[in-house]
Amino acid sequence: MCNPGTWDLTQQARQVMEAVRYLETTNPNIEHFLSQCDAYLAFNDDATVKVFVSDVKAVILDACSAFLRAPAADISAYRQLLQKLARRRVRDPRLKVFTTNYDMCFETAASDLGMMTIDGFSYTRRRRFDGRHFSYDIVRRETEGHEFAEGVFQLLKLHGSVSWSRDGKEIYEDAAPTPANACLIYPAKGKYQQAFLQPHLELLSRYLEFLRQPNSCLIVAGFGFNDDHLSEPIFSAIQSNPSLKLILCDFQCIMHLHNRGFHGSSDYWGRFHDLARRGLDIHFISGSFSDLVSHIPHLRTASPAEQLANAVKRLGGQNS
Incomplete structure (x- = not known):
């Protein structure tokens, strides 16, 4: 609340701190x-x-929206992540992105790449949230049949979005929600209780379901493990789901591991480290989100033409 332009709010904060003790x-x-x-x-x-x-709340809404409109906004890491992971073999399960961020980085990156996002909202004139939409998919219909379309992924925003508003019991997509009707779990110790209200309960249940699926890999980047309702399920799943792979990335990863729950670091870092030393499939990366994305390989399957071109390149390399 001390950023330029919020001085008046900072002054109010001092008065409010006294009032609420x-x-x-x-x-x-x-x-x-x-x-x-x-x-x-x-x-x-x-x-x-x-x-x-x-x-x-108005400052939070604006701060999570305005930066994407700035000329210097850089979401290249988001685009690279989707290019590498969302364009996978169509017979593989869809990429699922779980985020606690309110911003529109993933939606904007998907739009830039021409990808389709399954986010739980209907494809009607006024988009309304309904968890059943996560069970739907997008196929390409051909004359002799159909196949799943490429470049489709699921986006589950666990704490809401700056583009969601609440109208009675319904949640709609809204380009400019107000602080009063925005569908967000604002920063507060009561986040745990709010997570069990719709639509957050639907999103949380699908998050828990994913952690129990066999042969899954969960990549966690930039998450401090300060939300117990999201951290504890991961800690439980890595012990009960033998095929779950866990990759934890943070630019202060080493510091968190050394702090072991002190000096502002969550104790989950130390607990995950203990499990890794016992042989569980947990890996730690000390780096930023961009660093992580740069090391992720492309999972997209090469087309027949690309396979032929690669074969020719390999043949040329052998003959040189």
């Missing part, structure tokens, strides 16, 4: 602060605190 000033935590505000408002009709919480 949030005393942690040395290492303030926005989740704890907003949780304190919610708890205070549950018993106090304080217009100042209400306006402040609404303003904070």
Whole structure:
């Protein structure tokens, strides 16, 4: 809340901290602060605190949307990831992307690449969320039959999106939701409880289902393991699902492993490290999301023409 342009909000925060009795000033935590505000408002009709919480939510909405409109916005790593993993053999299961981010990076990258995203919303004029859509797929119909289309992946936004709004009991795609109707799990200690409300419950259940599937690989990048409702299922699944492979990537990975739950690092890092030392299929990568993507191989199957071209190249290399 100290970014340029939010000075007034920072000034309000100091007043609100006193009102809700949030005393942690040395290492303030926005989740704890907003949780304190919610708890205070549950018993106090304080217009100042209400306006402040609404303003904070508006800042979060804007911050998670505006950066993609900036000329210097770089989502090349997202495009590369989809190019490498989503364009796989059509007989293989679809790539599933689970994210707690609110932004539209994956949707924008998919649009840039001409890929199709199955995100749980209908393909009607006003797109409405219905978990049944994750069971649908996209096929290419030919004269003599049909086959699954390439470049299709599932996107499950576990904590909501800046493009979702709530209208009564329904969730719709919305280009400009307000802080009041945006369908997001905002930073707060109560995220665990909110995750069991729709549509988050539907998304969470599919996340849990994926972790139990045989021969699956879960790549985790940039996740701090501070959300127990998402971290504990991974910790449980890697022990009960013998074919699950787990790859953990973070640019501070080494520090987290050494901290073992102290100095701001989640204790899950140490617990996963202990399991890896016992021989479970867990691998650690110290690097950024871009670093990770650069090392992922292409899973796309070569077409007959590409296979022929590759064979000719290999033949040429042998004869040179």
